[in-house]
Amino acid sequence: MLQRFTQEFQPPTWLVDETINRLVLFLNHVLMSESEARARLARQKGQRIELVWQRMRLQLTPTPAGLLEHGHFEGFDLRLTVTEESPVSMATALARGDKPKVRIEGDVQLAAEVNWLIDHVRWDAEEDLARLIGDAPAHTLAQAARQAVTALRSFVAQRPGTGLRTGSVA
Structure with a gap:
């Protein structure tokens, strides 16, 4: 569809x-x-x-x-x-x-x-964000985004047919 x-x-x-x-x-x-x-x-x-x-x-x-x-x-x-x-x-x-x-x-x-x-x-998104909101908040947001990407990659790896073993993160 x-x-x-x-x-x-x-x-x-x-x-x-x-x-x-x-x-x-x-x-x-x-x-x-x-x-x-x-x-x-x-x-x-x-x-x-x-x-x-x-x-x-x-x-x-x-x-x-x-x-x-x-x-x-x-x-x-x-x-x-x-x-x-x-x-x-x-x-x-x-x-x-x-x-x-x-x-x-x-x-x-x-x-x-x-x-x-x-x-x-x-792209250094954290550096661009730091220009807007400061270093510490930008680092915190970037760290949360990296954790979200890691979780997404783990989820994708666990889906059948992706060709990755469970638990492997690219």
Whole structure:
């Protein structure tokens, strides 16, 4: 039923555009704290990266500053297509800490750089939160969030068909 809903539901164009704009802003916010990531992206400036999952397409272009710009282009230098069709299965894999399975087409060097970014760049939510509410409350909230993630991963690991042994946490 969920899969049928995702196949038939088409959100309004303005909502998709605004969501993509916010996602690109968030990605650039994360990249701003990682000088090595920006340097790697700057070397790939002008390349066309397309991320595809089901009917959704996200087109990005690295800028000379090492950030990402939302693009609208024909063709691609690198296309990453997520092959998992079920949103539930993908969410389960992400909750376990696994990368989704992707089909890679295009520039091998650009694919290696994107893979490096995925492996090494992380959002420090606690640091951002500390700027708003202070260090101690941010640390307390971040610790509670980490415990919730651990509990979620444990729950996912105990579900039949996840391929994980009971009690293992990714």
